[in-house]
Amino acid sequence: DHAVSQPAARAVMVSVRESLTEMDPKTFKLVGLLAExxxxxxxxxxxxxxxxxxxxxxxxxxxxxxxxxxxTRLSDKVIGQTSVPQNSLVKQAVKVDDLTIDVITTxxxxxxxxxxxxxxxxxxxxxxxxxxxLIPIQAVGTGPYKFQEWVKGQYVKITAxxxxxxxxxxxxxxxxxxxxAEAATRAAGVKxxxxxxxxxxxxxxxKGIKCIPITPSDTVFIRPNT
Numbered sequence: 001d002h003a004v005s006q007p008a009a010r011a012v013m014v015s016v017r018e019s020l021t022e023m024d025p026k027t028f029k030l031v032g033l034l035a036e037x038x039x040x041x042x043x044x045x046x047x048x049x050x051x052x053x054x055x056x057x058x059x060x061x062x063x064x065x066x067x068x069x070x071x072t073r074l075s076d077k078v079i080g081q082t083s084v085p086q087n088s089l090v091k092q093a094v095k096v097d098d099l100t101i102d103v104i105t106t107x108x109x110x111x112x113x114x115x116x117x118x119x120x121x122x123x124x125x126x127x128x129x130x131x132x133x134l135i136p137i138q139a140v141g142t143g144p145y146k147f148q149e150w151v152k153g154q155y156v157k158i159t160a161x162x163x164x165x166x167x168x169x170x171x172x173x174x175x176x177x178x179x180x181a182e183a184a185t186r187a188a189g190v191k192x193x194x195x196x197x198x199x200x201x202x203x204x205x206x207k208g209i210k211c212i213p214i215t216p217s218d219t220v221f222i223r224p225n226t
Contacts, residue, residue: 012156012177016057017121017141018166020048020067021113030114033166034062034122034142043108044091050099054165056124057146064101068093069125071103087115144170153179 020035032038035048054062074083075090089105089112096102105112124140131138139147144164148157156177160170178195180186186198187205201211 012147012158013121013139013141014143015145015158015175016139016143016147017123018143019121020050020116022117030117034067035113035116038113040110040112041102044105046103046105046109046112047096048101048103048113050101051165052099054142056127056140056142057161058124058127058140060124060126060140062122062142063098064095065098066122066125067101068095069128070122071101071120073128074120083119086118087112087120089115144168145175155179 018033020033021030021038022033023029024031032051034051034054036051037049039047041047048067050062050064050067056062056066060066071090071093074080075087077084089107089109090103091106092104094102094104103112109115121141121143123135127140128135137150141147142165144161144166145158146161148159150156158175158177160173164170178189180189183201183205186195187201187209189195190198190209198209201209
C-alpha cells in the first residue's frame with residue numbers, strides 16, 4: 001500500500017490523501033477532516049458524520065459509500081498490512097445515510113476516532129476498483145495536492161489542487177520529492193540550491209545549512225495491549 005510506512009512516501013501521501021480525522025499540530029487535539037463529527041452511539045459503535053461537498057481529484061464524490069469502501073479495504077488483513085495494525089478492531093462499516101456511517105468494532109473502543117488519523121487515508125473507490133494495478137504506484141485522494149508522477153528510486157511529482165476544499169490552501173504549485181540515498185548528497189544539494197529541503201542529515205553535514213534538530217529517543221513509543 002504505497003509503502004506508506006516510509007517517511008518519504010508518507011510526505012507525499014498525506015498531501016494527496018486525507019483521513020476521517022487528524023491531530024492538530026499545534027494543540028495535539030483530535031479534529032475532523034473528512035468526518036466533521038462523531039459520537040459513540042453504542043459500546044461497540046461509533047457514528048461518523050462526513051464532511052459534505054468534497055470530491056476526489058478525479059471527480060468522484062466523497063460520501064458514505066466511498067467511506068465504507070475504503071474502511072472495508074483498509075481493515076482487510078491482507079490488503080491493509082500497514083493500516084490494520086493501527087486499527088485492528090473494525091468489524092464492519094454500515095451506511096446510515098449518504099453522509100453518515102456507523103463503524104462497528106469487535107469490542108468497545110473508546111479511541112476509535114483517533115485511530116483514523118494514522119495511516120487510514122481515503123482514496124477514490126471507483127478508481128481503485130477499475131485500476132487495481134495502479135493502486136501501488138499512484139494515488140487519487142482529496143488532499144491539497146494531486147499526484148502527478150512517480151519514477152522508482154528517483155522522484156515523485158505532485159501539484160497543487162486549485163479547487164482544494166479545505167484550509168489552508170496550498171501555496172506552492174509544484175513539488176518534486178527527489179530520492180538520494182546518501183546523506184552527503186542531500187546536504188550538498190541543499191548547499192548548491194539543487195534542493196530546497198534535505199532530510200535526515202547528520203550534525204556534521206549541517207554545517208553551513210539551516211537545520212532543524214530532532215532529539216533522539218531510546219523509546220520510540222510504547223503500545224500497551226489494552
